[in-house]
Amino acid sequence: MFVVGGELFGIELTGIKEILSPPPITPVPRSSREVLGVCSVRGLLVTVLCLRRKLRLAETSGGRRSRILLTTSQSGETVGLLVDEVRQVVRLQASEIEAAASTLGSDASEHVVGVARPPGSFVVLLDLRSILPS
Amino acid sequence: MADITDKAREEFFSEAQEIIETLSRNLLALDAAQKSGKEDPSLINEAFRAVHTLKGLAGLFGAIRLGAFSHRLEDLLDDLRLGRMDLRPEVLDVLFSTVDAYGRILTIEKEGRDEDLPSVDDLFRRLDRLGAAVERGASPVGDYELDPGMLAVLTEYEEHRLRSNIEQNLKLYRLRVQFDLSTIDKALDDMKERAKRHGEIITYLPTGEATGVDAIELDLLLASRDDLATLIGSLGADNIVIEEIPRRLRSVSPSVPPLRGSVAGGMTLPKQEHLDRMADAPGDAAPSLRSLTQTVRVDIRKLDHLMNIVGELSIVRSSLSRIAERLRGEGSRQLATELMRLHRNFDRRLGEMQDGILEVRMVPLGQVFDRLARVVRQISRDLGKEIRLVITGAETEIDKLIVEELSDPLMHMIRNAIDHGIESAERRAEVGKPLAGTIALNAFQKGNHVMIEVEDDGRGIDERALIEKAVESGKIARDEASELVRDEILALIFVPGLSTREQVDDLSGRGVGMDIVKTNISKLGGVIDVHSETGIGTKMAITLPITLAIVSALLVRVHDQVFAIPLSSVSEALSFDAGQVRRVENREVVTVRGSSLPICDLGRLLGLPEPLEDRRRRFIVVAALGNRRLGLVVDHLYGQEDIVIKPLGSSLSRVRGFAGATELGDQRVGLVLDSGAVIEEVLSGGEGPRERPSLMHG
Numbered sequence: 128m129f130v131v132g133g134e135l136f137g138i139e140l141t142g143i144k145e146i147l148s149p150p151p152i153t154p155v156p157r158s159s160r161e162v163l164g165v166c167s168v169r170g171l172l173v174t175v176l177c178l179r180r181k182l183r184l185a186e187t188s189g190g191r192r193s194r195i196l197l198t199t200s201q202s203g204e205t206v207g208l209l210v211d212e213v214r215q216v217v218r219l220q221a222s223e224i225e226a227a228a229s230t231l232g233s234d235a236s237e238h239v240v241g242v243a244r245p246p247g248s249f250v251v252l253l254d255l256r257s258i259l260p261s
Numbered sequence: 262m263a264d265i266t267d268k269a270r271e272e273f274f275s276e277a278q279e280i281i282e283t284l285s286r287n288l289l290a291l292d293a294a295q296k297s298g299k300e301d302p303s304l305i306n307e308a309f310r311a312v313h314t315l316k317g318l319a320g321l322f323g324a325i326r327l328g329a330f331s332h333r334l335e336d337l338l339d340d341l342r343l344g345r346m347d348l349r350p351e352v353l354d355v356l357f358s359t360v361d362a363y364g365r366i367l368t369i370e371k372e373g374r375d376e377d378l379p380s381v382d383d384l385f386r387r388l389d390r391l392g393a394a395v396e397r398g399a400s401p402v403g404d405y406e407l408d409p410g411m412l413a414v415l416t417e418y419e420e421h422r423l424r425s426n427i428e429q430n431l432k433l434y435r436l437r438v439q440f441d442l443s444t445i446d447k448a449l450d451d452m453k454e455r456a457k458r459h460g461e462i463i464t465y466l467p468t469g470e471a472t473g474v475d476a477i478e479l480d481l482l483l484a485s486r487d488d489l490a491t492l493i494g495s496l497g498a499d500n501i502v503i504e505e506i507p508r509r510l511r512s513v514s515p516s517v518p519p520l521r522g523s524v525a526g527g528m529t530l531p532k533q534e535h536l537d538r539m540a541d542a543p544g545d546a547a548p549s550l551r552s553l554t555q556t557v558r559v560d561i562r563k564l565d566h567l568m569n570i571v572g573e574l575s576i577v578r579s580s581l582s583r584i585a586e587r588l589r590g591e592g593s594r595q596l597a598t599e600l601m602r603l604h605r606n607f608d609r610r611l612g613e614m615q616d617g618i619l620e621v622r623m624v625p626l627g628q629v630f631d632r633l634a635r636v637v638r639q640i641s642r643d644l645g646k647e648i649r650l651v652i653t654g655a656e657t658e659i660d661k662l663i664v665e666e667l668s669d670p671l672m673h674m675i676r677n678a679i680d681h682g683i684e685s686a687e688r689r690a691e692v693g694k695p696l697a698g699t700i701a702l703n704a705f706q707k708g709n710h711v712m713i714e715v716e717d718d719g720r721g722i723d724e725r726a727l728i729e730k731a732v733e734s735g736k737i738a739r740d741e742a743s744e745l746v747r748d749e750i751l752a753l754i755f756v757p758g759l760s761t762r763e764q765v766d767d768l769s770g771r772g773v774g775m776d777i778v779k780t781n782i783s784k785l786g787g788v789i790d791v792h793s794e795t796g797i798g799t800k801m802a803i804t805l806p807i808t809l810a811i812v813s814a815l816l817v818r819v820h821d822q823v824f825a826i827p828l829s830s831v832s833e834a835l836s837f838d839a840g841q842v843r844r845v846e847n848r849e850v851v852t853v854r855g856s857s858l859p860i861c862d863l864g865r866l867l868g869l870p871e872p873l874e875d876r877r878r879r880f881i882v883v884a885a886l887g888n889r890r891l892g893l894v895v896d897h898l899y900g901q902e903d904i905v906i907k908p909l910g911s912s913l914s915r916v917r918g919f920a921g922a923t924e925l926g927d928q929r930v931g932l933v934l935d936s937g938a939v940i941e942e943v944l945s946g947g948e949g950p951r952e953r954p955s956l957m958h959g
Contacts, residue, residue: 150929151929151930152930153822153929153930154822155913155916155919156867157867157918158913165909167924170569170573170924172909172930174909202912203911205910206912260910260911260912
């Protein structure tokens with residue numbers, strides 16, 4: 128579970144290799160808006176995407192709590208997703224996940240696989256594969 | 262377990278590939294020998310052995326198709342080498358097709374697919390149509406006073422060569438040579454090499470006679486046209502006895518001195534030596550077992566990995582030097598000096614290691630040239646044009662990865678040269694050129710670059726037709742066309758969709774145009790230039806970096822971002838004076854030593870946010886590739902550094918202008934400028950970079 132643009136999202140944990148504090152990120156001129164740039168993680172070149180821009184959410188400042196979720200795209204590229212804050216890992220039963228509500232209505236809906244309501248919260252579950260560049 | 266089998270399989274395929282390349286080289290040499298009227302039977306024998314080895318390998322790895330094909334081809338080559346079939350041009354054609362067929366079979370076997378290969382089946386039929394072998398008449402070998410002991414151990418091939426030489430009325434000689442055991446390998450090779458100038462070595466055998474503890478005596482059977490005196494004059498030495506083997510007279514004449522060996526009742530070979538010889542290849546020039554064991558095949562990715570480690574070590578090195586500086590500042594002078602000394606030592610060793618790894622990655626361009634020679638032969642036959650291919654600089658070395666990526670572009674350029682460049686024989690006769698067209702393939706090293714030129718002596722590029730085509734297809738406006746200078750006109754051949762030929766044919770018009778060639782070359786960090794003279798010929802020159810793995814780069818700051826510009830493309834750096842900038846034809850230029858240099862504000866080109874501070878002092882980095890120069894305006898020069906370029910991720914592959922990224926030492930990453938692409942973009946844009954905001958990609 129993590130926070131982006133003031134909302135709570137979740138991604139299945141098996142797709143996430145590592146969670147990092149953001150190293151210095153070098154912007155890549157001429158790349159698309161959602162690409163923050165590239166950084167090096169122990170010698171490996173990582174393309175960093177801004178999840179907030181990807182989901183077209185309101186601009187918020189990341190601050191000290193922002194983290195990078197490290198994952199691998201289908202083409203084998205190591206991609207980092209910048210989020211505002213990482214909260215915790217929750218275990219969800221399949222039965223706890225509801226089909227994506229079309230009422231969400233935002234641009235993010237194409238990446239949503241469902242919603243869940245763990246005690247006291249409301250989490251939008253994202254489809255990692257559709258977020259990553261193919 | 263699976264890993265081991267995979268690895269073995271991979272080795273199998275790369276070894277098979279190598280053998281097929283050897284085969285291809287042998288065939289080319291055979292073709293050349295045939296054309297010049299010479300005969301080198303050892304070439305057929307080597308081809309035979311290559312296929313034989315391949316068959317064995319295929320059997321080991323259960324590559325059924327490869328095995329069956331090799332088996333059939335081996336039979337043919339066996340017939341050829343044993344003289345049961347003549348090497349007619351159509352046989353040679355079939356042999357050449359087998360190289361491509363092998364390529365197809367390998368691809369399929371490698372991917373484990375099971376699909377029909379009609380072209381290979383067809384080749385089988387062509388092999389069958391070549392006809393059956395002919396049996397030769399009675400052997401004339403018996404007419405010579407040859408040692409029966411030697412005759413008994415001749416292989417079928419050796420016997421055939423012996424017979425064939427006798428039929429050509431050559432004289433037979435026996436060279437009895439003593440070799441020092443410790444140097445025999447080299448001495449024997451030398452001996453063979455020298456003897457080969459006079460004729461053919463049929464076989465060589467140890468005589469088995471004790472000549473000393475550390476010596477061994479060999480008999481070489483040589484067939485030669487030269488007389489005994491010539492041979493003694495040329496080969497004679499203390500350790501050699503040369504005798505002519507006389508023709509046996511019908512009535513045995515007592516005046517003929519008997520051979521020494523036969524007096525002793527035939528050569529008695531020590532068993533072990535005999536076995537060794539049989540295990541070794543028959544005939545000459547066989548690659549020795551030893552050379553095989555001294556080479557290792559390495560996956561290029563492993564070298565990349567090593568190179569990465571070197572890259573990280575150089576970051577460690579920079580940190581070391583910083584610490585030493587700090588120590589000096591804090592008063593620990595002695596420690597600082599010691600650390601500096603260590604640092605210098607480390608630096609030197611690291612440099613050596615880097616050079617060593619780079620050297621391993623280097624392969625001679627001959628690898629790709631050999632393949633091209635085959636293509637030339639094929640195309641010239643298909644088009645009925647006689648082509649002379651002249652290759653120079655095949656030994657020029659370049660990064661293995663570059664070589665792999667070069668074969669397609671070069672192949673296409675050569676296709677173009679033969680198809681569009683070289684005129685028909687009739688036309689050439691009319692203008693008084695030699696009937697055979699010449700394609701020259703030249704390679705040479707020039708500083709940190711390798712130049713490859715493809716030159717033909719054909720009709721040259723028809724500039725008017727090219728302009729006409731460009732205007733017709735709407736690539737340029739007519740009034741624009743009249744203003745083009747020569748180089749700009751020639752550059753039109755790289756515009757997608759323009760081909761000077763009226764008819765698109767299946768040879769050059771296969772969808773890949775010169776634009777693709779250009780794209781592929783620039784992906785390797787290279788540029789391509791074209792020169793052409795009407796009626797005289799066309800020359801395409803490719804300039805490539807020697808290696809992709811590690812490059813020296815100039816680190817610069819543009820606004821507040823650090824970029825690396827590969828030094829190989831930098832010719833100089835100048836200080837920039839905004840007052841000197843003039844606008845010429847919509848382009849910003851400055852005058853440097855009397856000639857004008859187009860410039861480009863890198864920050865503006867890349868669309869970087871404008872910096873807040875006022876920049877007083879700025880610099881121009883002059884990037885030059887081929888004959889094009891461009892001044893890049895930057896804010897600060899940091900200096901030179903060796904960098905390991907890492908490619909940007911696939912999601913950024915559409916972003917133009919960068920060759921990759923590199924680590925800068927302080928945990929940050931710097932982008933590496935692709936000078937070729939930037940020069941291309943600015944200079945071929947026709948308008949200044951300021952007016953081109955549409956460059957944004959992604």
